[in-house]
Amino acid sequence: MKYISTRGNAPELSFAEAMLTGLARDGGLYVPKSIPTLSQDEIAAMAGLPYEEIAFRVMKPFIGDCFTDEEFQGIIARAYEGFRHTARAPLVQMGPNHYLLELFHGPTLAFKDFAMQLIGQLFQFELERRKERVTIVGATSGDTGSAAIEAFRGLNNVDVFILFPDGRVSDIQRKQMTTPADKNVHALALEGDFDDCQARLKDMFNDFEFRDGVKLAGVNSINWARVLAQVVYYFSSALSLGAPNRKVSFTVPTGNFGDIFAGFIAKQMGLPIEKLVIATNQNDILHRTMETGACTKAGVTPSISPSMDIQVSSNFERALFFAYDKDGDAVTKLMEEFNEGSFTISQGAMEWLRDQFASGRASEEETKKTIRNEFAETGEVLCPHSAIGVKVANEQLSEVPMITLATAHPAKFPDAVEDAMGARPALPPHMGDMMEREERVCQVPNQLALLETLIKDRIAAR
Numbered sequence: 001m002k003y004i005s006t007r008g009n010a011p012e013l014s015f016a017e018a019m020l021t022g023l024a025r026d027g028g029l030y031v032p033k034s035i036p037t038l039s040q041d042e043i044a045a046m047a048g049l050p051y052e053e054i055a056f057r058v059m060k061p062f063i064g065d066c067f068t069d070e071e072f073q074g075i076i077a078r079a080y081e082g083f084r085h086t087a088r089a090p091l092v093q094m095g096p097n098h099y100l101l102e103l104f105h106g107p108t109l110a111f112k113d114f115a116m117q118l119i120g121q122l123f124q125f126e127l128e129r130r131k132e133r134v135t136i137v138g139a140t141s142g143d144t145g146s147a148a149i150e151a152f153r154g155l156n157n158v159d160v161f162i163l164f165p166d167g168r169v170s171d172i173q174r175k176q177m178t179t180p181a182d183k184n185v186h187a188l189a190l191e192g193d194f195d196d197c198q199a200r201l202k203d204m205f206n207d208f209e210f211r212d213g214v215k216l217a218g219v220n221s222i223n224w225a226r227v228l229a230q231v232v233y234y235f236s237s238a239l240s241l242g243a244p245n246r247k248v249s250f251t252v253p254t255g256n257f258g259d260i261f262a263g264f265i266a267k268q269m270g271l272p273i274e275k276l277v278i279a280t281n282q283n284d285i286l287h288r289t290m291e292t293g294a295c296t297k298a299g300v301t302p303s304i305s306p307s308m309d310i311q312v313s314s315n316f317e318r319a320l321f322f323a324y325d326k327d328g329d330a331v332t333k334l335m336e337e338f339n340e341g342s343f344t345i346s347q348g349a350m351e352w353l354r355d356q357f358a359s360g361r362a363s364e365e366e367t368k369k370t371i372r373n374e375f376a377e378t379g380e381v382l383c384p385h386s387a388i389g390v391k392v393a394n395e396q397l398s399e400v401p402m403i404t405l406a407t408a409h410p411a412k413f414p415d416a417v418e419d420a421m422g423a424r425p426a427l428p429p430h431m432g433d434m435m436e437r438e439e440r441v442c443q444v445p446n447q448l449a450l451l452e453t454l455i456k457d458r459i460a461a462r
């Protein structure tokens with residue numbers, strides 16, 4: 001199994017190499033050269049199996065010979081043993097044909113734990129085997145950062161630096177990133193928004209002297225291994241509702257497009273998915289693009305769903321690569337135009353995208369109303385991101401069962417939830433004292449050179 005860049009101008013890599021590399025050296029994102037498929041019988045045979053076994057069968061075709069079966073099964077077992085729900089990703093019925101996939105039972109209460117716990121184990125295994133160390137730099141709008149810190153804290157062969165937008169994450173998200181005392185964890189509050197954090201991260205990858213000097217690695221969904229781990233719960237949830245003999249649809253609260261792209265991969269592998277619905281908040285560049293064919297930056301407006309406050313949606317590039325028939329030059333050109341503010345998608349590519357994805361958006365008021373109404377009608381307390389999914393899913397319901405991804409625990413966003421429904425969701429007991437814990441954070445300007453110097457100095461001081 002080989003991986004190629006969406007910009008067509010970087011070396012082909014194995015799974016392990018692509019995982020440790022992060023962003024391709026031509027600025028693109030790694031994707032599998034061809035997407036492996038599972039037969040309907042192979043999918044049917046997974047019904048009723050534990051999550052870990054489904055994970056093994058779904059991901060194995062993508063890893064080539066990088067790990068033996070025994071090694072990979074051990075890695076998966078260790079990744080999910082800390083989850084607080086035996087099903088790992090349980091389904092809850094919201095209506096006659098609508099289900100919620102609860103993805104917040106991992107250690108940091110967000111769907112990011114599914115991938116981050118796995119790549120934490122994969123990195124440890126691979127770095128020990130190679131006797132190497134790396135510097136992880138991550139950009140976060142709140143959840144990726146906390147999940148990455150939890151997965152990599154305390155490791156000797158990894159330093160983890162997390163850039164988050166100062167003042168634009170929830171208090172709990174900030175505390176999750178700034179309170180771990182481990183010496184290898186560095187929380188950096190950047191002056192700017194998430195797009196600035198992600199842009200500086202990509203700049204660091206494109207500065208080869210810095211990249212090679214610190215042995216830079218990435219754990220955002222630019223890293224293919226992140227996307228792969230997220231493919232699994234599309235299978236596990238669809239199987240619970242009768243796949244492959246019954247089709248299902250998914251609605252996915254979307255920001256950086258990683259989670260819904262994982263759904264696209266599940267479909268390409270043979271999982272019978274009727275619809276994949278992109279749900280955005282008021283920062284609705286993806287919804288506008290799907291409607292008009294023009295992808296135009298409009299600046300980020302802070303919302304009550306801060307983890308989705310994104311305009312430069314990294315993984316959309318992976319979708320474009322497939323929409324343009326794997327033409328790396330065409331993708332490079334679009335991305336260059338986007339750097340200037342906007343690009344227009346060709347009619348053929350747009351038809352392909354509309355065939356693969358539907359879309360919708362939720363305003364701030366609609367999000368709050370959904371939290372309030374769903375609690376009254378079903379008893380389920382939704383986080384604002386999940387509520388956006390539910391609002392958009394409700395507009396797309398049909399005779400095919402709809403699964404909406406609940407991407408975070410409501411207690412990560414207590415102010416927004418309380419404002420919407422008048423009650424404050426409680427944190428699980430292991431995080432009950434979170435607000436009293438002491439913080440360690442460094443405020444940083446949005447300047448590449450200063451950030452690189454800070455990272456190099458911190459590593460040298462270790």
Ligand SMILES: Cc1ncc(COP(=O)(O)O)c(C=O)c1O
Nearest residue numbers: 143254255256257258259307407
């Ligand atoms: C809670 C939550 N929901 C939804 C999203 C959007 O996911 P993606 O970026 O994979 O589209 C994120 C972060 O990206 C998130 O943290």
Ligand SMILES: N[C@@H](CCOP(=O)(O)O)C(=O)O
Nearest residue numbers: 140141142143144220221307
């Ligand atoms: N919402 C994310 C943004 C980063 O997304 P990623 O999936 O590319 O890591 C966050 O919470 O940080």
